[in-house]
Amino acid sequence: MTTGSEHHAATTSEQHSPGSRQAVIFDLDGVVVDSFAVMGEAFSLAYAEVVGPGAAPFEEYQRHQGRYFPDIMRIMGLPLEMEEPFVRESYRLAHQVQVYDGVVDVLRMLNERGLRLAIATGKAGERARSLLGVLGLLPYFAHVIGSDEVPRPKPAPDIVRRALELLNVPADRAIMIGDAPTDLASAHGADVTAAAALWGCHDEIGLLAAGPDIVLQRPADLLVLCPVVPAVHGAEPTELCPNGRSRRLGD
Template sequence: MAYPIVDRPDAEADPSVSVRHAVIFDLDGVVVDSFAVMSEAFAIAYNEVVGDGPAPFKEYRRHLGRYFPDIMRIMNLPLEMEEPFVRESYRLADQVHVFDGILELLLTLRVRGMKLAIATGKTGPRARDLLGQLGLLPFFAHVIGSDEVPRPKPAPDMVFHALDLLGVEPEKAIMIGDAPTDIASAQGAGVAAAAALWAPPDDIGELLAAGPDVVLQRPADLLALCPAVPAVR
């Protein structure tokens, strides 16, 4: 199956596109490049709790988007890894970078009247702390962590919660993610799902097989799908 690819980095809003009122972003791999930090934190946690040997970070990355304890259960690893993983993630947070083009995208979306939210596999406090350090927190009306909903991704609860908080109907929103769990969460909530490829996943085929509505090569490509929200008169 072929998926539509937006490939116009400087595209203005397409007037034929249904107007979106909200954009829900995943965090890691979409807004921030945190893979090096996650890899180091995961290796330290694995060494402390499991013991010597190579930490299976490649497998861990396949499950990104899920809540950390859920990933540990899937991988049959001790839940005790969460404490050192979180500790090291906080310690290394200054090494996390914002992807090129994200700041410009957020500025433009705000000018166009979009409501923005984050729905992340991280806990809410961790996500808000990181976004605050990076100066991005003010862009988002709400930041929702996996610990703040009954069922985290790939369940739709997080997206439903974002829609409720933003006051937006599903057909007026789009979610941007880089993992199959993001796509599944959006689809379960009836929200358009966009696959982000600016941080290429280990298995692009797996991401595309999840059935995103659109594939984005770079952050600015989203602008063609998000015309300005009409002013209320």
């Protein structure tokens, strides 16, 4: 029997020629890292500090996952002053964030196959790069882009378009992996293949209703869609630096 993910992958393979794919753009939370326990604790502490006693509405916060934190506060009608303690506690608890099983192997394999990788996250860029550094993942990514580093955050396409620009890859040669409808909307708006990551998703029905081009059940499914990138004649080999930026060998 063909699963939903196999059906979506097969359909997209025929339409988008995965052999020509050169780059993968990842959302961060819910795709690369499982940060929800830490996020929930930071949100509760920030709520208590700014709003006061009572249950913090973290479940509602999760429904807006993928958006920039100040935008979520506006949508929920919560004080923007919650951002400072939320960010402070997120930095303090960063070492408790977990990397999803299989992700490191997939990132390593994609790098070895010659694909260029980027993060396009609802987090601020500095905090995203700090977290990836704490977890030892930063060297896998050529670029890490935060919502504060583009004119309009997700669901606008700006952050995906910025990733394409930095990676120097056309839209039809890239794929965006996300766990929230805002991720898929951002990818679609940039004319990039949108893949739904189910392993960290908290609302599978809502994510599938957002119309992903591909459905991935586990991180390793991505490898089927991203074979080795053919070497370009005359191109110099590159390697990743510790800060997550790429450089030509010999530089």
